[in-house]
Amino acid sequence: xxxxxxxxxxxxxxxxxxxxTGTVTQALLESGVxxxxxxxxxxxxxxxxxLRNRFPDVPVVHxxxxxxxxxxxxDVRIDAIVSCLPLRSLPRHETAxxxxxxxxxxxxxxxxxxxxxxxxxxxxxxAYHPDFVICSSRIVWANAPPARVVTTCKRATVASDRPxxxxxxxxxxxxxxxxxxxx
Ligand SMILES: C[S@@+](CC[C@H](N)C(=O)[O-])C[C@H]1O[C@@H](n2cnc3c(N)ncnc32)[C@H](O)[C@@H]1O
Numbered sequence: 001x002x003x004x005x006x007x008x009x010x011x012x013x014x015x016x017x018x019x020x021t022g023t024v025t026q027a028l029l030e031s032g033v034x035x036x037x038x039x040x041x042x043x044x045x046x047x048x049x050x051l052r053n054r055f056p057d058v059p060v061v062h063x064x065x066x067x068x069x070x071x072x073x074x075d076v077r078i079d080a081i082v083s084c085l086p087l088r089s090l091p092r093h094e095t096a097x098x099x100x101x102x103x104x105x106x107x108x109x110x111x112x113x114x115x116x117x118x119x120x121x122x123x124x125x126x127a128y129h130p131d132f133v134i135c136s137s138r139i140v141w142a143n144a145p146p147a148r149v150v151t152t153c154k155r156a157t158v159a160s161d162r163p164x165x166x167x168x169x170x171x172x173x174x175x176x177x178x179x180x181x182x183x
Pocket of ligand 1: 019021022023024025042044064065086
C-alpha cells in the first residue's frame with residue numbers, strides 16, 4: 001500500500017489516527033512497521049474494540065486526535081503520523097486543533113501522511129500551519145476506490161522551535177501506560 005511506503009525507516013513512533021476497521025494498520029504492519037513502533041488512535045468505541053481484537057500486540061488508544069499530545073509521554077520521538085481522519089468534512093476549528101497537535105508532537109524530520117478517498121487536490125494541512133509544507137501528493141489509482149495520499153513535512157527552518165519529545169528515544173512502557181489509561 002502506498003501509504004505504508006511513505007513511512008520513514010527508523011525507530012521513532014508511528015501514530016495512526018482513525019484506525020477504523022484496521023486496513024491501514026494491517027498495511028503498516030505488513031510493510032515492516034513493528035507493533036512496538038505503532039500506536040493507533042481511534043475515537044469510536046466499536047472500532048477500538050475491533051482493533052484491539054484484531055491486533056492484540058498493537059497499542060490502541062481510545063481517544064480523540066484533537067488531544068493527541070495528551071496521550072503521549074513527553075520523551076517520545078514521532079517519525080510519522082498516518083491519518084485517515086475525514087479532515088475535509090470536519091469544522092475548520094477542529095482541523096486547526098488537530099493540525100496544531102501534529103506540529104506539537106512530530107519530530108523535526110517527521111512526516112504526516114494523509115489518506116483520503118476524496119481525490120481532489122488537498123492543500124489544507126499546509127494551509128493550517130506555516131511550518132508544514134506538502135512534500136508529495138499523489139492519487140493511487142490502483143486502490144479500490146482510488147485514493148489520494150498526501151505527505152506533509154515540517155520545514156527545516158523550525159530547528160530552533162524544537163517540538164515536544166524530539167530527539168529522544170521512546171519508552172515503550174510509558175506508551176503502554178498512557179494507552180491503557182485512555183479507555
Ligand atoms: C475513513 S475511516 C477509517 C479508515 C480506516 N483506515 C479503515 O481501514 O477502516 C475514519 C476513522 O476515523 C475515526 N475518527 C474520526 N474522527 C476522529 C478523531 N477526531 N479522533 C480519532 N478518530 C477519529 C472514525 O471513527 C473512523 O474510524
